[in-house]
Amino acid sequence: MVFQTVHGRVTLGELSFLAGSFRKVRSLLEAILGRFNSISQGALHLKDLFEFFQIEPAIVSPSQPRPFPLYIQEGFVFDNVGFKYPNSEKWAIRNLSFTLKAGEKLALVGENGAGKTTLVKLFGRLYDPHEGRILLDGYNLNEYDLNDLRTNIGVIFQDYLRFQLSAGDNIAVGDIQERENRPALIRAAKRSLAHDVIDELPQQYDQPLGLRFDGGMELSGGQWQKVALARAYLREANLLILDEPTSALDARAEYEVFQRFAELTRGKTAVLISHRFSTVRMADRILVLEGGKELEIGTHEQLLAQKGKYAELFELQAEGYR
Numbered sequence: 001m002v003f004q005t006v007h008g009r010v011t012l013g014e015l016s017f018l019a020g021s022f023r024k025v026r027s028l029l030e031a032i033l034g035r036f037n038s039i040s041q042g043a044l045h046l047k048d049l050f051e052f053f054q055i056e057p058a059i060v061s062p063s064q065p066r067p068f069p070l071y072i073q074e075g076f077v078f079d080n081v082g083f084k085y086p087n088s089e090k091w092a093i094r095n096l097s098f099t100l101k102a103g104e105k106l107a108l109v110g111e112n113g114a115g116k117t118t119l120v121k122l123f124g125r126l127y128d129p130h131e132g133r134i135l136l137d138g139y140n141l142n143e144y145d146l147n148d149l150r151t152n153i154g155v156i157f158q159d160y161l162r163f164q165l166s167a168g169d170n171i172a173v174g175d176i177q178e179r180e181n182r183p184a185l186i187r188a189a190k191r192s193l194a195h196d197v198i199d200e201l202p203q204q205y206d207q208p209l210g211l212r213f214d215g216g217m218e219l220s221g222g223q224w225q226k227v228a229l230a231r232a233y234l235r236e237a238n239l240l241i242l243d244e245p246t247s248a249l250d251a252r253a254e255y256e257v258f259q260r261f262a263e264l265t266r267g268k269t270a271v272l273i274s275h276r277f278s279t280v281r282m283a284d285r286i287l288v289l290e291g292g293k294e295l296e297i298g299t300h301e302q303l304l305a306q307k308g309k310y311a312e313l314f315e316l317q318a319e320g321y322r
């Protein structure tokens, strides 16, 4: 579905991608989604939306975009990337250079404010870097069509959205073209372990979720999270990003979700952000950030042997479990 707007076109997938990172627009999005049909015929002010999202309207597609790779061949390269938020003097990311190879799973680790979520936003061009370049298969991200880029990235943010819609539509916002494709919704829900939750609901995939509407059913935090995770799976994305996706899950549920994640991302390129080392150590490599800069990068074993920040944080957490 494409919304015809006063300033251009925006897809619902794009909208949900943009909104995923900003908790405060949840109600706005619900309002938009609630008026789904009328908005698709009417007009939505993209400029207002950008203001809401604090997105720089300068981020646009090139007039002659490069075809987006069907499969990522080489991977992503961050080449001396620096970025400041528009309303801030402080560098959120600085002098950052690393590669994410095709098929690799990279975990981002760092204390609060280290720049992990900002990095994820740069992958999806919610912002462009002020210094350096980000390349995908050898070409700058800004040479690709913005919509192609974003639809090829499946992101689950930690402040995932709880739409007051049916269970099926809650998944379908991941890729609205699949809204009527029940088998695809079920497949995605099975991957994220949401299917068992939905199957227990009186109206299953047609069940309104949340308490705003009559007959709506509230889910637990962990159940909502499984539904949100199904959105990313629905998109069949080339790059999967999980930003602290298991924070509301208990240890057993987290283990199950990540076992699934490991299976389903086999051969796929993925980035995961977690404060839990039981999760982080499943990645092929780990990038440790501090103050927006790379502190360490390597495998779990390499970083432990290095006895640096990662080893220190790992020991601290292990201590907590003992």
Ligand SMILES: Nc1ncnc2c1ncn2[C@@H]1O[C@H](COP(=O)(O)OP(=O)(O)OP(=O)(O)O)[C@@H](O)[C@H]1O
Pocket: 085, 086, 087, 088, 090, 092, 110, 111, 112, 113, 114, 115, 116, 117, 118, 119
């Ligand atoms: N919208 C914003 N406007 C201005 N500054 C921001 C914005 N979002 C994040 N920052 C700042 O950018 C820096 C990096 O933040 P970021 O959210 O990327 O950290 P993080 O590593 O994901 O932290 P956490 O573990 O708490 O999620 C921080 O100094 C933060 O205050």
